[in-house]
Amino acid sequence: MTEKIISLRTKIETDLKQATDLADLETLRVSVLGKKGEITNLLKSLSQLPPDERRQAGQAANELRDWATLAIADAKGEITAREQANSLATESIDVTLPGRRRTIGRHHPISTTHTQLENLFTRLGFSILEGPHIETVYHNFDALNSPQNHPSRDETDTFYFSDELLLRCHTSPMQIRVMKTQAPPIRIVVPGMTFRRDEIDATHTPAFHQMEGLVVDKGIHFGNLKGMLELIVKELFGPEAQIRLRPSHFPFTEPSAEVDITCYSCKAKTMEGCRVCKGSGWVELWGCGMVHPQVLQNCGIDPTVYSGYAFGLGTDRLTSAVYGITDPRLYFENDMQFLCQF
Numbered sequence: 001m002t003e004k005i006i007s008l009r010t011k012i013e014t015d016l017k018q019a020t021d022l023a024d025l026e027t028l029r030v031s032v033l034g035k036k037g038e039i040t041n042l043l044k045s046l047s048q049l050p051p052d053e054r055r056q057a058g059q060a061a062n063e064l065r066d067w068a069t070l071a072i073a074d075a076k077g078e079i080t081a082r083e084q085a086n087s088l089a090t091e092s093i094d095v096t097l098p099g100r101r102r103t104i105g106r107h108h109p110i111s112t113t114h115t116q117l118e119n120l121f122t123r124l125g126f127s128i129l130e131g132p133h134i135e136t137v138y139h140n141f142d143a144l145n146s147p148q149n150h151p152s153r154d155e156t157d158t159f160y161f162s163d164e165l166l167l168r169c170h171t172s173p174m175q176i177r178v179m180k181t182q183a184p185p186i187r188i189v190v191p192g193m194t195f196r197r198d199e200i201d202a203t204h205t206p207a208f209h210q211m212e213g214l215v216v217d218k219g220i221h222f223g224n225l226k227g228m229l230e231l232i233v234k235e236l237f238g239p240e241a242q243i244r245l246r247p248s249h250f251p252f253t254e255p256s257a258e259v260d261i262t263c264y265s266c267k268a269k270t271m272e273g274c275r276v277c278k279g280s281g282w283v284e285l286w287g288c289g290m291v292h293p294q295v296l297q298n299c300g301i302d303p304t305v306y307s308g309y310a311f312g313l314g315t316d317r318l319t320s321a322v323y324g325i326t327d328p329r330l331y332f333e334n335d336m337q338f339l340c341q342f
């Protein structure tokens with residue numbers, strides 16, 4: 001047994017000299033001191049020795065184990081120090097170089113537009129609300145007076161999950177949710193993402209942002225709506241901006257209008273050749289109207305007592321108008337060169 005212990009120590013000393021890195025050293029440690037290591041097996045075999053030899057052999061085996069543990073730890077320290085020295089020798093730091101600045105994030109241009117509008121509406125006493133992206137057909141179409149044959153209800157225009165659930169195609173469903181749970185007076189603004197089955201091109205994306213406004217109270221008339229629209233336009237485009245209202249049709253408002261503003265590119269002064277307004281001096285931005293009496297009635301509000309107006313701002317288009325952005329796809333591409341301009 002004594003010769004076996006001496007032979008094992010000689011072998012370990014040789015292996016320690018041949019270990020060149022920490023991986024080799026770990027392999028050696030496992031083979032010697034692991035659960036199935038040579039010293040471990042040696043200690044287990046002591047029980048087979050005669051009693052008179054077991055004590056002396058056990059003492060020698062324990063001394064071998066302690067020595068091997070210490071020798072491997074010393075070797076690990078030497079290899080670690082050597083690797084650190086080599087690393088310092090091959091790597092250098094030029095303290096004269098300028099420091100590395102952290103890149104600071106910025107607000108997305110659409111978020112900036114939302115914040116600007118929300119601050120305006122908050123000052124005017126509006127509440128800012130959010131609605132679910134997944135809506136019911138009832139809130140998205142039926143309660144908003146949309147007939148069964150309306151084109152927007154077709155599967156080619158709207159993302160359906162089932163006959164009853166869909167991705168909202170406008171933020172107007174929150175009108176219904178609020179009017180069903182809150183008695184007038186009501187003044188709310190609902191910003192959020194909306195979805196339609198549009199092909200991605202230079203003017204359309206299947207996901208885009210809207211901001212819905214709703215006011216319901218006694219004595220609300222179209223003049224109130226016009227004054228609000230003028231206030232929004234002047235807040236975004238300056239005091240010289242003007243609006244034009246054109247008759248239109250929406251199922252949930254009556255009367256309805258399209259809102260045009262003076263061209264933000266040519267300022268309605270050098271209209272000829274302007275690619276934005278195509279020479280008309282006006283640019284269409286959003287729709288609006290007086291809340292349809294049937295919509296009020298659907299929500300349990302008496303249309304003979306209360307009236308209201310609603311408007312839907314396409315904030316992607318508004319942001320493009322404010323910053324002169326010509327392609328809405330840029331809003332969703334996470335291009336830092338684009339985003340860092342704002």
